[in-house]
Amino acid sequence: MTVKKVSKKRGRTKAAAKPSWLKRSWSLGWKLALVAMAALVMYSIYLDQIIARKFEGQKWYLPAQVFSRSMALYPGAAVSHAQLMDELKLLGYRKVANPRQVGEFSASSTRIDLWRRPFRHPQGSKSAERVMISFDSDGVASVARQSDKRELAVFHLEPVLLDRIIxxxxxxxxxxxxxxxxxxxxxxxxxxxxxxxxxxxxxxxxxxxxxxxxxxxxxxxxxxxxxxxxxxxxxxxxxxxxxxxxxxxxxxxxxxxxxxxxxxxxxxxxxxxxxxxxxxxxxxxxxxxxxxxxxxxxxxxxxxxxxxxxxxxxxxxxxxxxxxxxxxxxxxxxxxxxxxxxxxxxxxxxxxxxxxSPLGLRRADKPVHQKLPAFFATVKQELAQRWGDSLLKTSGIKVYTTLDPVAQEAAEQAVRDTMKRLGKDSPQLQAAMVVTDKYSGGIAAMVGDRHPDFEGYNRASEMRRPIGSLIKPFVYATALDQGDKYHLLTPIKDEPITLTNEQGKTWSPQNVDKQFSGQVSLLTAISKSMNVPTVNLGMAIGVDSVATTMDKVGWTEPVNPYPSMLLGAVNGSPLMVAQIYQTLADNGRYRSLVAVTDVLDSNNEPLTASRPSASQGLTPESAFLVQYAMTKVVSQGTAAKLGAAFPGQVLAGKTGTSNDSRDSWFAGFDERNVAAVWVGRDDNGKTSLYGSSGAMAIYQAFLQQRPPVSLRMTPENGIVNGYFDPATGKAMEKQCRGAVAAPARVESWHPAANCGDPLPWWKRILGG
CATH class of the missing domain: 1.10.3810.10 (Biosynthetic peptidoglycan transglycosylase-like)
Known part of the structure; x- marks a missing residue:
């Protein structure tokens, strides 16, 4: 009996202890809900951290913005009415009858009424401003603020946003x-x-x-x-x-x-x-x-x-x-x-x-970012050299360059059109071109291929080819630095010459026409690009002296001081040629060409970097005299076809051709830009082109796209208008019979008191 009772009691206790399925579900449910809630909270905290990092840190990687140069307008600026109109078109300004808001302008034949946008300039913010810009035959005559008619010393347009490096x-x-x-x-x-x-x-x-x-x-x-x-x-x-x-x-x-x-x-x-x-x-x-x-x-x-x-x-x-x-x-x-x-x-x-209203879209063929493979390659290289390799990985930087968008467009069009014509019979022909701003010393345009959009080998900076006669102006500049010995009318021997090197090999340079004149003036030798007089002069002043001059004017690679160097047996690129001609055009002042002027960080604060220093590569007097001689190259020498295409314009230039016409070169400048152009083949094959028929044709097309500004040719203080005997090169008085005028250094012109055979009095009155 006792045992049986105990068993029943245990059974009832066991049944009472067993919870119902509802209670079990509830217990499990709230526990799972608690776990889910905890997981949701933890997950929310995790997401919150992700969101906070994004929102409170750098939300986006902002591509580096790359800008063109900011066009500067001031009295005397070599900017024509047409050029400013082209710039405003590139910037997206609207032409209206009467400007009423920023981004609008009106224009007459001699004036432009412009309401400029506000913008960030490397030197600080520029506010919106309305100005009247007046022009004359030399360029900008005046810039006056419309609000108070006050004339401004300098006025900047906003730069063109060229691209973003993404x-x-x-x-x-x-x-x-x-x-x-x-x-x-x-x-x-x-x-x-x-x-x-x-x-x-x-x-x-x-x-x-x-x-x-x-x-x-x-x-x-x-x-x-x-x-x-x-x-x-x-x-x-x-x-x-x-x-x-x-x-x-x-x-x-x-x-x-x-x-x-x-x-x-x-x-x-x-x-x-x-x-x-x-x-x-x-x-x-x-x-x-x-x-x-x-x-x-x-x-x-x-x-x-x-x-x-x-x-x-x-x-x-x-x-x-x-x-x-x-x-x-x-x-x-x-x-x-x-x-x-x-x-x-x-x-x-x-x-x-x-x-x-219509949709008002931009033209589909007008890109929002410019493909400038040659120039952008130079920009990236310069950024790495001056600011460091990691700069372009920094978000939100602004890069201000020297590129002139109008000049770039003209250069690209000139290369395309000319090479299409020249390349009909020779599809292997290639081309490269560099244009600089004469005043700023910056690269204004760069083309590295006959197809300017091609992203590949940049001939403008990477190529090395013999520069031919483009070296000659620097041979003559070296001589003209010796003002007591040489001037533009100094006679130079044009007679056969044979030189022997240390190995016993001989070299007998020839003129292009295989003829000899006995002697010619230094000015004639330059304008006609004569080889033998150049070698005779170079040997007289010393090949080492010419090599030193090349170094001073900015040639960045060693020059072997061999006699053949005097005729251009020196390898270089269009960028290297543009550098030395920039020095020559800038009155002998050497400044290393740059593509980048300023870099701002994401807070618009400038990032410091080393700036190239300037030096005097040539004396201003010698530079002026060579410039004068190069104007004669265009007006009556090997580039006379160029002069005929732009009558009334004073231009300077020099043609160049390497052996067997493998390389066609031209370098020239007006008051605004310096240009260096090369045409040739990548395999160094013959082209049958001379400097005047190949590279100069591209430069001529460039000036047709971008009308030149005539050189002002203001003599330096040490330059006088001298008179010389063309046969002997001796200084003469103006009234002497046979006297020929030419600019000269002061020390070059010391005429004798008595010329021995003066002009008749009536010819002296009539000016000879």
Missing amino acids: AGDGEDRLFVPTAEIPKSIVDALILVEDRSFYDHHGINPFAILRAAFVNISAGRTVQGGSTLTQQLAKNFFLSSERSLIRKLREALMAIIIDFRYSKDEILEAYLNEVYMGQDKSRAVHGMGLASQFYFGRPIAELTLAQQAFLVAVIKGPSYYNPWRFAERAQERRDLVLRLLMEAGKLSVQDYQVAAE
């Missing part, structure tokens, strides 16, 4: 703060994409439910329920994968973003992150860059209709591509305009005007 992800972006984005864009964006933006907390449940109902009814996805914050979260952190998990993660991130940051911060991030289109291999992100991509001008200058289009295209940049589907794009734009009108953000009249 990161490896292919994203291109131009950051614009919300304060600089037109209010109409913000209003339209919120109306079209997220009307409750300022009311929700990152997600809008009602919009999600509405979109779900519409999509289910339609049987396909026709409407989205994502807020701007959700779109930003997806663009910033997530892929475009369509899955429930990705959507839940997007919603959670949107809630965190909305909790941590203000609506204005979220809006600014969205406006600079949103995908707006595709520029070939580059993804266009943000409103600022989209404005340039679609319309070619800053976002602040867009019309209302253009602003509406930027909002319209967000829905599908490919679907609403305005160049491919203009009608579709315009319908979408008009819908955005109508929504603005219905919301009271736009009057009926303004709506009608905007809806009737």
Whole structure:
């Protein structure tokens, strides 16, 4: 009995201890919920850290912006009316009858009324300003501020944004703060994409439910329920994968973003992150860059209709591509305009005007960034040398270069057109060209291939070929530095000469025509590019002296002091030639050519770097005399065809041809630019071209695209107008019979008191 009772008691206790399934589920449920909540909190903390790093650190890698030179306008500037008009066109200024806002100008035949945009200059910010620019035959006559008619000493235009050096992800972006984005864009964006933006907390449940109902009814996805914050979260952190998990993660991130940051911060991030289109291999992100991509001008200058289009295209940049589907794009734009009108953000009249306007796109053949492979290669090399290899990895830097966009365009067109003609019978022909700014000492244009857009071997800087007769002006400059011995009318022997080297090999230079004149003046020898007189002169002054001159004027590689060097047996590139001719054109002042002037960091603070120093490579007097001789090369010498093409213009130039016509060279300058041009074959084959028929043809085409500014040829203080006996080179008085005038150094012209055979009195009165 006792045992049985105990067993029953144990059975009842066991049954009572067993919980019900409901209690077990509840117990398990709240524990799992607690674990899930903890996991959600931990995951939210993890996402919060990711979001904070992105928002409070560097949101984007901003590509380095590369700018052209800033055109300087001042009284006497060698800038023509036509050149300034071309510059304004490149900058996207609008020509109107009467400027009423920034970015507009009007023009007459001699004046331009310009309302300049505000911009960041390397030396500080420049405000918007309206000026009247007047021109005369020499260039700029005056620049006067319209507000008070005060004449300005110097006035800068904003530089042209050439390109952005983008990161490896292919994203291109131009950051614009919300304060600089037109209010109409913000209003339209919120109306079209997220009307409750300022009311929700990152997600809008009602919009999600509405979109779900519409999509289910339609049987396909026709409407989205994502807020701007959700779109930003997806663009910033997530892929475009369509899955429930990705959507839940997007919603959670949107809630965190909305909790941590203000609506204005979220809006600014969205406006600079949103995908707006595709520029070939580059993804266009943000409103600022989209404005340039679609319309070619800053976002602040867009019309209302253009602003509406930027909002319209967000829905599908490919679907609403305005160049491919203009009608579709315009319908979408008009819908955005109508929504603005219905919301009271736009009057009926303004709506009608905007809806009737064309899209106003930039020309499809006008790129938003310039392909300048030769120049950009030089820029990158210089940035690495002067600022360090890691500079281009720094976000948001601004690189200010020396490139003149108008000169670059003229150089590219000249090379294309001329090589198309020259290359008909010789497709192997190649070309390279470098143009410098005579006043700044910067590289104004560079072409490294007969196809200027080709990204490859940069002949402008990397090639090394014999420069031929281009060395001759520096032989004569070396002699003219000895003013007590040589002047432009000094006679030089033009007789056969044979030189023997240490190995017993002989060299007998010849003139091109194989003829000898006995003697010629130094001026004639230069203008006719005569070989034998040049060698005779070079041997008299010393080959070592000529090599030293080359070093002083900026030749960057060693010159072997052999007699053949006097006729151009020296290998160089167009950039190296441009350097020494820049020194010659700049009155003998040597400044190392540069492609970069300034670099600013993301806070617009200058980044310091070493700056090339200047020195006097040639005396100003010798430089002037050689310049004068080179004007005779153009007017009556080997480049006479060039002079005939530009009558009334004073130009300086020198042709050059290497042995067997393998290399055709030309170097020349006007008052504004120095140019060095090469034409030849990469395999060093014969071309049958001379300097005057090959390279000079490109320079002539360049000047036709970019009309020259005549050289002013102002004599240096040490230069006088001398008179000489052409037979003996002796100084003479003006009234002496047979006296020939030529500029000379003061020490070169000491005429005798009695010339022995003066002109008759009546000829002296008539000026000889």
